[in-house]
Amino acid sequence: MATGAGSSKVTFQNRFLRVDVDVKGVTWQITDKATGAVFRMAKSTDQDVVLEDDKKQRTHRALASSQDKAVFPNRNGVPGLYLRLLDLGLGVQLSLNERDLEVEIERLTGTGPARVRDLLFPRHFLLPKKSDAYSTWTVGQGSIVPANTTSRFHHPEGYSEQEMCWHGAYQDGCGAVAIAETPFDLYIAMSHLPGEAPGTFIHWLPSHGDLRYTRRVRFTFEKGLTFVKQAKHYRAWAKRAGYFVSLKEKARWNPNIARLKGAAVINSLTCIRRVRTMGYEMNTFADQAKWATSLRKATGLKNAVVHVDGWGKFGYDSVHPETLPPNAEAGGPKGLKSFRESVRDSGWLFALHDQYIDIYADAPSYHPSRFMVRENGRPNTLNVWAGGLCSHLCVSESLKFLRRNFVEGVKDQYMYHNSPPIYAICEPDAYYLDCFCRIHECFNPEHPLTRAEVVHYTTECHRTVRNHGKKVVLSDEHPKFYAVPDLDFGWGISHLKADVQVVGGGNATELIGIPVPLWHLVFHDALWLPDYGENYLQQMLYGSGVYLTNKKDLPKPEELAMKKKVLALNDVIGFDEMVDFEVIGGGQAFRSSFESGVRVTTSPAEKTYAIEGARSVATKGSVKLG
Numbered sequence: 001m002a003t004g005a006g007s008s009k010v011t012f013q014n015r016f017l018r019v020d021v022d023v024k025g026v027t028w029q030i031t032d033k034a035t036g037a038v039f040r041m042a043k044s045t046d047q048d049v050v051l052e053d054d055k056k057q058r059t060h061r062a063l064a065s066s067q068d069k070a071v072f073p074n075r076n077g078v079p080g081l082y083l084r085l086l087d088l089g090l091g092v093q094l095s096l097n098e099r100d101l102e103v104e105i106e107r108l109t110g111t112g113p114a115r116v117r118d119l120l121f122p123r124h125f126l127l128p129k130k131s132d133a134y135s136t137w138t139v140g141q142g143s144i145v146p147a148n149t150t151s152r153f154h155h156p157e158g159y160s161e162q163e164m165c166w167h168g169a170y171q172d173g174c175g176a177v178a179i180a181e182t183p184f185d186l187y188i189a190m191s192h193l194p195g196e197a198p199g200t201f202i203h204w205l206p207s208h209g210d211l212r213y214t215r216r217v218r219f220t221f222e223k224g225l226t227f228v229k230q231a232k233h234y235r236a237w238a239k240r241a242g243y244f245v246s247l248k249e250k251a252r253w254n255p256n257i258a259r260l261k262g263a264a265v266i267n268s269l270t271c272i273r274r275v276r277t278m279g280y281e282m283n284t285f286a287d288q289a290k291w292a293t294s295l296r297k298a299t300g301l302k303n304a305v306v307h308v309d310g311w312g313k314f315g316y317d318s319v320h321p322e323t324l325p326p327n328a329e330a331g332g333p334k335g336l337k338s339f340r341e342s343v344r345d346s347g348w349l350f351a352l353h354d355q356y357i358d359i360y361a362d363a364p365s366y367h368p369s370r371f372m373v374r375e376n377g378r379p380n381t382l383n384v385w386a387g388g389l390c391s392h393l394c395v396s397e398s399l400k401f402l403r404r405n406f407v408e409g410v411k412d413q414y415m416y417h418n419s420p421p422i423y424a425i426c427e428p429d430a431y432y433l434d435c436f437c438r439i440h441e442c443f444n445p446e447h448p449l450t451r452a453e454v455v456h457y458t459t460e461c462h463r464t465v466r467n468h469g470k471k472v473v474l475s476d477e478h479p480k481f482y483a484v485p486d487l488d489f490g491w492g493i494s495h496l497k498a499d500v501q502v503v504g505g506g507n508a509t510e511l512i513g514i515p516v517p518l519w520h521l522v523f524h525d526a527l528w529l530p531d532y533g534e535n536y537l538q539q540m541l542y543g544s545g546v547y548l549t550n551k552k553d554l555p556k557p558e559e560l561a562m563k564k565k566v567l568a569l570n571d572v573i574g575f576d577e578m579v580d581f582e583v584i585g586g587g588q589a590f591r592s593s594f595e596s597g598v599r600v601t602t603s604p605a606e607k608t609y610a611i612e613g614a615r616s617v618a619t620k621g622s623v624k625l626g
Contacts, residue, residue, distance in 0.1 A: 008022070008023050008024045009021070009022060009023065010023060010071060010081055012074075012079040012080055012081065012094075012096060013079060013096070014079055014096055014097075014098070015033070016032070016033060016034070016098060016099045016221075017030055017031065017032060017033065017096060017099065017101065017221055018030070018031040018033065019031075019079075019080075019094065019096060019101060021081065021083075021094070023069060023071055023083065024064065024069075025043060025044055025064045026044050026048075026062075026063040026064045026066070026069075026083070026085070026092075027040075027041045027042070027043055027044060027064075027123070028041055028094070029041060030101060030176075030219070030221055032174045032221045032222070032223065034174075034223045035172060035173045035174040035223050036172070037171055037172040037173060037174035037221075038172075039125045039169065039171070039174075039176055039221065040125060040126045041122055041123050041124070041125060041126070042123040042124050042125070042126055042191065042196070042199065043064075043123070044062040044063050044064035044065075044123070045062055045123075046060050046061060046062045046065070047060060047062075047120055047156060048060075048061060048062050048063045048064075048119070048120055048121050048123075049061050049062075049063060049088060049090070049116060049117075049118070049119050049120070049121070050116075050117040050118040050119075051088065051089075051112075051113040051115070051116060051117070052113060052114060052115040052116075052117055052209070053113060053114050053115075054114045058117065059113075061088060063085060063088065063090070063121060066085040066086075066087055066088050067087055068084075068085065068086035068087040069083065069084065069085055069086075070083075070084045070086070071083055071084075072084065074093065074094070074095055075093060076093075076095050078095050078096060078097055079095075079096040080093065080094040080095040080096050081093070081094055082094075084108070085112075086108065086111055086112060087111075087112055088112050088113070088116070089107060089108045089109075089111055089112025089113050089116050090105060090106070090107065090108060090112070090116060090119075090211075091105070091106045091108050092104070092105050092106075093106070099220050099221055099222050100218050100219065100220050101218075101219045101221070102216065102217075102218050102219075103122055103216070103217050103218075103219065104214050104215070104216045105119065105121065105204070105211070105214065105215045105216075106214040106215075107210065107211040107212065107213070107214070115206070115209055115210040115211075116206070116210060116211040117206040117209065117210065117211070118203065118204065118205060118206060119203075119204040119211060119215070120156060120189065120201065120202075120203050120204075121201075121202075121204070122201065122202075122217070123191070123199075123201055124169075124190075124191045124199025124200055124201040125169045125171075125176065125199055126196060126197070126199065127147040127169060127171050127197040127199060128147060128171055128172070128197070129147050129148045129197045130147055130148060130171075131146055131147075131148050131586070132170075132171075133146070133147035133148075133169075133170060133171040133172070133197065134146045134147055134169070134170050134227070134513070134514075135147070135167070135168070135169050135190070135197070135198055135199050135200045135513075136167055136168035136169065136170070136177070136200065136227045136230055136518070137167060137188065137190060137200050137512065137513060138162060138163065138164045138165075138166055138167055138188055138518050138519075139159045139162055139163070139188055139496050139512075140163065140493055140494055140495050140496040140519075141163075141493045141494055141495045141515065141516075141517055141518065141519050141520070142164075142231075142495070142515075142516055142517065142518025142519060143495060143496070143511065143512055143513035143514055143515050143516055143518075144170075144227050144513055144514050144516055144583070145190070145198045145200075145512065145513030145514075146513065146514065147171070147197035147198070148197070149192075149197070149198055149513065150502070151500040151501065151502045151508065151510065152192050152194075152198075152500055152501040152502075153190060153192055153198065153498060153500045153501075153512050154190070154191060154192040154193065154501075155189060155190050155498075156189050156190070156191050156203065157187065157189060157203060158186075158187025158188055158189030158190075158203040159187055159188065159189075159496075161438050161439045161440070161478065161480070162186075162187060162188045162480075163479070163480055163481060163493055163519055164234065164480075164481045164518070164519065164522065165179065165180040165183035165186065165188075165481060166178060166179045166180065166188075166230070166234045166237075167188050167200035167201070167202070168200070168225075168227065168230040169199065169200070170225065170226060170227065170230075173223060173224065174221060174222065174223050174224075174225065175221070175222060175224065175225025175226055175227075175229065175230055176219055176220065176221050176225065177219070177220050177225060177230035177233050177234065178201075178202065178217050178218070178219045179217065179218050179220075179233075179234055179237050180202055180215075180216070180217050181216045181217065181218055181237075181241075182213070182214070182215050182216050182217075183481070183482070184439055184450075184451040184452050184455055184482075185204060185205040185206070185207050185215075185450075185451050185452075186202050186203060186204050186205055186215075187202075187203040187205065188200060188202065188203075189201055189202065189203040190512075198513075202217055205451075207441075207450050207451065207452075208441065208443070208448065208450055209375065220233060227516060227518065228521060228580055228581055231518050231521035231522050232521065232522075234522055235521070235522045235523075238481060238484070238522065238523075242485065243481050243482055243484055243485065244484060244485070244523070244526055245484065245485040245526060246525050246526050246575075247260070247488070247525055247526060247527070247528060247574075247575040248525070248575055250488060251575075254470070254471050254472075254473065254488075255471070256349060256429055256430070256471050256472075256473050257473055257488050259303045259349060260303065260305070260473065260488065260489060260528045260545070260574065261303065261528075261570065261571050261574040261575055262301075262302065262303050262545075262567050262568065262570050262571025262574060263301075263303035263304050263305055263349075263530075263545055263567070263570075264299075264301060264303075264304045264305070264530070264545060264546050264547065264548045264563065264567060265304070265305045265307050265530045265545060265546075265547050265548070266292065266295065266304050266305065266306045266307060266348075266547070266548045266549065266550045267307050267309065267547060267548070267549050267550065268283075268288050268291075268292065268306055268307060268308045268309065268549075268550035269281070269283060269309050269310055269316065269550075270282065270283055270284075270285065270288065270308060270309065270310040270311045270315070270316070270327055270330050271283070271310040271311075271312075271314075271315030271316065271327050271329070271330055272309075272310050272315050272316040272317070272318075272386050273314070273315050273318055273386065273387070274386050275384075275386065275387060275388035276384070276388075282315075282327075282329055282330060283330070284329075284330045284331050284335065285311075285330050285331035285335035285336050285338065285339040286331055286335060286338070286339070287552075288308070288339055288550060289338065289339045289342035289343070291550050291551060291552055292306055292342065292343055292346065292348070292550050293342060293346060294554065295548070295550060295554060295555075296346040296347075296348065298554050298560075299548075299560060299564070301348075301564075301567065302347065303347075303348070303349075303571075304348040304349070304548075305348065305349045305351050305429075305430055305473070306343045306348055306349065306350055306351060306550060307351045307353060307430075307432060308339070308350070308351065308352055308353060309353045310327070310353075311323075311326055311327060311330070311336060311352060311353070312324065312326065312327060312354075313325055313326065313327055313328070314327075314387065315327065315386070315387075316353075316386055317355065317358070317385040317386040317387050318360060318386055318387030318388075319360050319362055319363045319387055320355040320356070320358050320359060320360055320363065320387070320390070321355070321356055321359060321363065321365060321393070321398075321401040321402075321405065322363050322364060322365060323354065323355075323405060323422075324405055324409075324410050324419035324421075324422070325410075325419040325425075326425065326426075333419075333420070333425045333426070336425060336426050337425060337426045339426075340426045340427070340428065340429075344429070349429040349430050349473060350426070350428055350429045350430065351428060351429065351430035351431065351432055351473070351475075352422065352426075352428045352430075352431055352432065353432045353434060354402075354405070354406075354422075354431065354432065354433060354434065355433075355434045355435065356393060356398035356401050356402050356433065356436070356461070357392055357393055357395075357398060357434070357435035357436065357438075358383060358385065358390040358391070358392065358393070358435065359371070359390060359391055359392070359393045359397075360387045360388060360389070360390045361388060361389040361390060361391075362387070362388065365401070366391075369444075369446055370393055370394065370397040371391050371392065371393065371394065371444060372391075372392040372393060372394040372395070372440070372442045372444065373394075373442060373443045373444040373445075374441075374443060375441070375443050377443065379391045379392070380392035394442045394444055394447050394449065395442070395449070395454050395457040395458055395461070396442075396447045396449060396457050397447070398457070398461060399457050399460055399461050399464065402433075402461050402464055402465070403464055404421075405421060405422055406421055406422045406423055406431075406464065406465060406468065406469075407421050407423065407464065407468050408421055409421040409424065423468060423469050427469070428469070428472065429471065429472065429473060430472060430473040430474070430475065431465050431469070431472050431473075431474055431475070432475045432476070432477075433461065433462075433465075433474075433475070433476050433477070434477050435477055435478070436458060436461065436476040436477060436478065437458060437476040437477070437478040437479055437480045437483050437487075437490075438454075438458075438478050438480075439451050439454060439455060439480065440454060441454065442454065455482055458483065459482070459483065459486060462474060462476075462483060462486035462487065463486060466486060473488045473489070474486065474487055474488050475487060475488060475489045475490050475491070476490045476491070477490065477491045478490075478491070479491070479493065479527055479529075481522075481523070484523055484526050484527050487527055488527070488528060489527060489528040489529065489530065489545075490527060490529060491532070492529050492530060492531045492532055492544070493519050493529060495511055495512075495515040496511070496512050497509055497510060497511055497512070498510075498512055500512070514583055514586075514587045516581055516583065516590075517541075517542050517578065517581060517592070520542050520543075520578045520581075520592075521578050521581060524542075524543065524576065524577060524578040524594075525575055525576055525577040525578075525595070528545065528574060528575070529542075529544055529545070530544055530545030530546060530547060531544035531545065531546065531547075532547050533547075534559070534562075536562050536563075536565075536566055536609075536625060537602040537604055537607070537609055537625060538602070539566045540565075540566055540569055540600050540602065540609050540611070541590055541592050541600050541602045541609075542578075542592065543569060543570055543573040543574060543576065543578070543592070543594060543598075543600070544566070544570060545566075545567065545570050545574065546563045546566050546567060546570075548560075548563065558626075562625075562626075565617075568616065568617050569598075569600070569611065569617045572596065572598060572614045572616060572617055573594040573596060573598050573614075576594040576595045576596050576598070577594065577595040578592055578593070578594055579593050579594060579595050580592070580593040581593070584601075588603065588604075588605055589601060589602065589603040589604075589605075590602050590604075594613075596613070596614065597613040597614070598611065598612065598613040598614045598617070599611070599612045599613050600612075601622070603622070606622075606624075607624060607625040607626070608622040608623060608624055608625065609622065609623055609625065610622045610623065
């Protein structure tokens with residue numbers, strides 16, 4: 001291998017892959033020897049990196065613009081190289097190991113700019129604009145974006161708080177999957193420039209204003225590495241990294257988790273006061289218990305989770321984190337406990353909704369010292385929900401209030417009354433943490449947190465509930481990969497719809513690419529995901545649970561009949577691994593396969609579904625929805 005400052009082209013290889021590096025352009029291409037497929041990285045642009053000087057003036061630079069490049073041998077003793085970009089304060093190491101190309105990007109301190117901020121590198125692959133080539137995008141539930149896609153979704157900044165930390169590509173019979181092994185400070189971005197196919201890549205984010213540690217992404221190239229196999233490759237990594245615990249294993253620790261199979265989540269509203277409209281609604285705990293009993297008799301559902309909203313002193317989305325004691329008008333602590341006992345007598349799980357991210361302006365605990373503060377020095381004071389204006393708590397403060405309310409009890413709120421802790425009041429079977437599991441930073445000088453530290457405190461919140469309430473089934477609104485070992489279920493993860501540019505001009509809102517359940521291919525058997533709404537075809541295809549509402553009037557017969565069919569299927573495959581997923585006819589139909597042998601085929605255009613492989617839920621051919 002050629003080395004030294006004057007080297008412009010470097011090649012290294014093994015029996016699987018050949019890597020050709022353009023040192024001047026700071027790009028490379030990888031050739032898979034088995035298929036001949038060539039993955040060529042997009043050229044360097046002035047969006048590659050954002051530099052910041054001591055006066056906090058920012059400059060956008062292309063990596064290729066570096067005037068102080070030098071190439072050295074790989075430091076790991078394997079085929080590869082080390083590229084130093086001294087004036088940009090960056091070092092890039094490429095290491096080739098079997099079918100993997102590991103890319104490490106380190107910050108060279110003491111040289112270059114004062115700070116290296118956003119880094120959009122390595123760039124996306126330039127795929128051939130053919131229908132059988134695609135990028136694999138892991139935002140939301142996920143999608144594949146065909147290389148010949150005509151509508152344009154160009155978003156190099158990426159989307160924050162991605163559910164998983166990987167992306168991929170497929171062309172000419174060969175696939176590539178990229179896993180960020182430093183997984184928290186990043187977005188999964190998409191480039192779709194005129195004349196190019198859409199391509200995915202990683203946008204590395206600064207950690208408190210600088211690229212403070214080495215970022216690492218591992219690319220794997222292999223014949224037949226389709227989006228399904230890419231997801232399974234990431235699944236294997238998640239297991240090795242400690243981000244995977246199956247529902248079956250969790251149920252061995254907590255038998256209540258087994259009762260999620262075939263279960264509906266039943267939303268039950270206690271109290272809500274809407275500040276903006278002066279609206280007010282209240283349902284007593286006794287009435288809700290009566291409705292739940294009627295629903296149990298009408299549906300015959302063996303398993304369900306009665307999810308109680310607005311049970312706190314001031315109702316739903318009001319005066320958090322001051323939720324204690326339970327709403328007096330609804331029946332107070334005794335009424336809430338009696339509601340729980342009634343639900344348990346029905347054989348269902350009793351769940352409480354709670355909130356420790358929003359802190360409301362009229363809460364006695366409202367104080368700037370507790371806020372999550374953005375890099376610009378301002379708090380996240382941007383939400384106006386039912387209870388009015390609120391800011392965001394730093395998650396380190398969330399942990400304190402969660403411990404106080406759930407474990408310790410309130411002992412110092414004279415005006416709002418002392419109270420036993422939530423668990424002592426009613427011992428809920430399940431607990432839902434609203435707005436939780438997000439990944440962001442805090443710049444509050446009293447408790448600054450990096451994204452990795454936010455993940456740590458969020459995990460501590462989860463384990464506070466888990467360790468105190470040994471049989472509590474735990475859920476979040478925004479489930480992410482890192483929380484899978486500590487969560488049992490969560491609010492459904494959807495496919496992203498967004499504004500796109502269309503051929504001929506104008507905009508349209510549409511799904512990005514072809515929706516495929518990348519999350520479920522990785523985590524279906526590790527996190528139970530009910531699906532809100534009435535997209536019954538997708539619920540069957542993904543093996544989801546459903547939602548119902550606890551109210552005086554029972555659900556309409558047609559709604560109940562359809563949801564019971566979905567739940568009967570979930571009872572069979574709800575804890576199964578999704579082993580395969582097929583896109584048929586470019587998206588005219590879809591087929592999912594599960595480890596128990598069940599296969600579900602749906603046709604959104606024809607509004608039909610077919611279930612094979614389990615006698616209790618199998619259909620006789622395709623069945624029309626409705």
